[in-house]
Amino acid sequence: MITGKVAELLESTQYLQEVEVKGWVRSFRSNRFIALNDGSTINNMQCVVDYEQLSENTLKRITVGAAIKITGTLVESQGSGQKVEVQANAVEILGDADPEEVKYTILSPKRHSLEKLREQAHLRVRTNTFGAVMRLRSKLAFAIHSYFQQNNFHYVNTPIITGSDAEGAGEMFKVTSFDLDNIPRKEDGSIDYKEDFFGKETNLTVSGQLEGETYALGLGQIYTFGPTFRAENSNTSRHLAEFWMVEPEMAFCDLAGNMDIAEDFIKYVLKYVLDNCKDDLAFLEERQANEDKAKPEAERSAMSLTDKLKFVVENNFKRVSYTEAIDILKSSKPNKKKKFSYIIEEWGADLQSEHERYLVEKHFKCPVILFDYPANIKAFYMRLNEDGKTVRAMDILFPGIGEIVGGSQREERLDVLKQKMQALDIDEKELWWYLDTRKFGTCVHSGFGLGFERLVQFATGMGNIRDVIPYPRTPLNAEF
Numbered sequence: 001m002i003t004g005k006v007a008e009l010l011e012s013t014q015y016l017q018e019v020e021v022k023g024w025v026r027s028f029r030s031n032r033f034i035a036l037n038d039g040s041t042i043n044n045m046q047c048v049v050d051y052e053q054l055s056e057n058t059l060k061r062i063t064v065g066a067a068i069k070i071t072g073t074l075v076e077s078q079g080s081g082q083k084v085e086v087q088a089n090a091v092e093i094l095g096d097a098d099p100e101e102v103k104y105t106i107l108s109p110k111r112h113s114l115e116k117l118r119e120q121a122h123l124r125v126r127t128n129t130f131g132a133v134m135r136l137r138s139k140l141a142f143a144i145h146s147y148f149q150q151n152n153f154h155y156v157n158t159p160i161i162t163g164s165d166a167e168g169a170g171e172m173f174k175v176t177s178f179d180l181d182n183i184p185r186k187e188d189g190s191i192d193y194k195e196d197f198f199g200k201e202t203n204l205t206v207s208g209q210l211e212g213e214t215y216a217l218g219l220g221q222i223y224t225f226g227p228t229f230r231a232e233n234s235n236t237s238r239h240l241a242e243f244w245m246v247e248p249e250m251a252f253c254d255l256a257g258n259m260d261i262a263e264d265f266i267k268y269v270l271k272y273v274l275d276n277c278k279d280d281l282a283f284l285e286e287r288q289a290n291e292d293k294a295k296p297e298a299e300r301s302a303m304s305l306t307d308k309l310k311f312v313v314e315n316n317f318k319r320v321s322y323t324e325a326i327d328i329l330k331s332s333k334p335n336k337k338k339k340f341s342y343i344i345e346e347w348g349a350d351l352q353s354e355h356e357r358y359l360v361e362k363h364f365k366c367p368v369i370l371f372d373y374p375a376n377i378k379a380f381y382m383r384l385n386e387d388g389k390t391v392r393a394m395d396i397l398f399p400g401i402g403e404i405v406g407g408s409q410r411e412e413r414l415d416v417l418k419q420k421m422q423a424l425d426i427d428e429k430e431l432w433w434y435l436d437t438r439k440f441g442t443c444v445h446s447g448f449g450l451g452f453e454r455l456v457q458f459a460t461g462m463g464n465i466r467d468v469i470p471y472p473r474t475p476l477n478a479e480f
């Protein structure tokens with residue numbers, strides 16, 4: 001008897017062997033064909049049952065969504081589409097799914113909108129789309145660890161609860177141990193954090209970078225891969241309040257080295273899914289092609305999903321300084337009626353997503369690494385250039401996604417870092433431990449942060465970031 005996952009059995013050539021498969025019924029046709037899915041692959045195992053052999057009770061309980069066990073013989077499939085099928089000898093119902101209730105859920109076999117699927121996030125993983133997306137997400141996570149482990153990076157777990165705001169953007173969720181019925185207050189009514197269990201204000205981390213830097217300055221090359229939180233009230237298809245970030249940090253590495261590693265890393269993980277997720281990618285590619293058909297010509301994807309991934313893997317990213325990018329934007333001829341209507345007037349302005357999209361999708365038509373941004377639109381820790389007004393920052397922009405990576409060479413000079421913090425009103429006492437790294441054996445070092453969900457979006461072609469994480473946390477959605 002072979003007991004195996006459908007993914008393995010579909011590849012098997014051990015015909016006429018006895019097999020046992022367990023999974024959920026996707027469809028049941030003519031009282032004869034059960035399509036069984038066990039999550040191991042997008043493909044169902046077709047099981048052929050002889051309904052005359054089954055009791056009436058069993059037969060009526062083979063319904064869409066039910067969990068069942070089938071034992072039978074693995075045979076070469078007569079139909080097209082798959083090599084093998086199971087000639088069932090016995091069907092055991094493991095968990096019923098009442099059709100009267102199923103019909104009100106997204107398990108009912110018809111097309112449901114992605115919005116509808118989001119309302120039943122606990123069941124959507126049983127659909128083909130979410131099965132494919134979540135398997136791909138898992139493979140990408142594995143590829144991320146593989147890349148860094150193969151290249152001598154150490155995996156570091158940075159704190160989730162922290163006292164510092166790494167990005168200085170003030171987009172933090174507070175953490176407190178207060179008794180909510182009895183919050184200690186100062187005379188002016190504000191919360192008295194001194195009374196808190198931690199004795200200070202704490203928040204959920206927005207980035208593990210600062211702690212990561214301290215570890216890079218000891219372990220040489222590290223990476224983090226964990227949840228990060230941003231209390232930004234943005235309802236866009238690219239933002240979550242809780243998202244996963246990959247943050248490598250390298251000692252003795254400058255901005256050019258940082259860009260090289262980021263590009264090499266992204267190419268590796270995308271190549272990994274091209275090589276290892278063929279069935280899921282084929283499904284997602286067809287899905288995107290179908291979606292495209294419903295769109296006006298101008299909004300359709302220029303390339304198929306796999307061609308898009310191959311293009312990124314095989315071509316160099318274009319490296320452009322912020323100043324060059326501004327010149328390009330200034331001399332562009334935006335179509336006021338269409339997307340790219342906002343022209344940059346001044347050097348020093350932050351780029352809006354429409355500018356980023358113009359550069360990537362219209363001008364260069366490939367991934368772009370923008371570097372050397374104006375100091376005053378970037379975080380305090382970035383290395384100041386000799387011109388005194390730009391910093392060694394880099395953002396990687398992807399077609400259809402926008403910013404997928406943000407990183408920089410770090411300011412390693414204690415005096416310059418202190419001046420920067422002073423100018424931004426960042427309390428040195430809060431970051432004494434961070435400043436210590438610049439006192440004791442400071443060195444040139446760099447790192448970046450990659451938004452994992454944005455990477456999954458790119459690799460799956462999913463338009464909305466809420467559809468690439470099991471339980472999206474957004475301002476209007478934290479029910480599950």
Ligand code: 4AD
Pocket residue numbers: 166167206207208209230232238239240241243245247248403404405406407408447448449450451452453454
């Ligand atoms: O550009 P960010 O804010 O950079 C940092 O946090 C640095 N400390 C990283 C570093 O140098 N170690 O965020 C990095 C990336 C962005 O490029 C984007 O891909 C993603 O994180 N990101 C988000 N993804 C989903 N939802 C959000 N609200 C995100 N905010 C940032």
Ligand code: MG
Pocket residue numbers: 395403405406
């Ligand atoms: Mg950024």
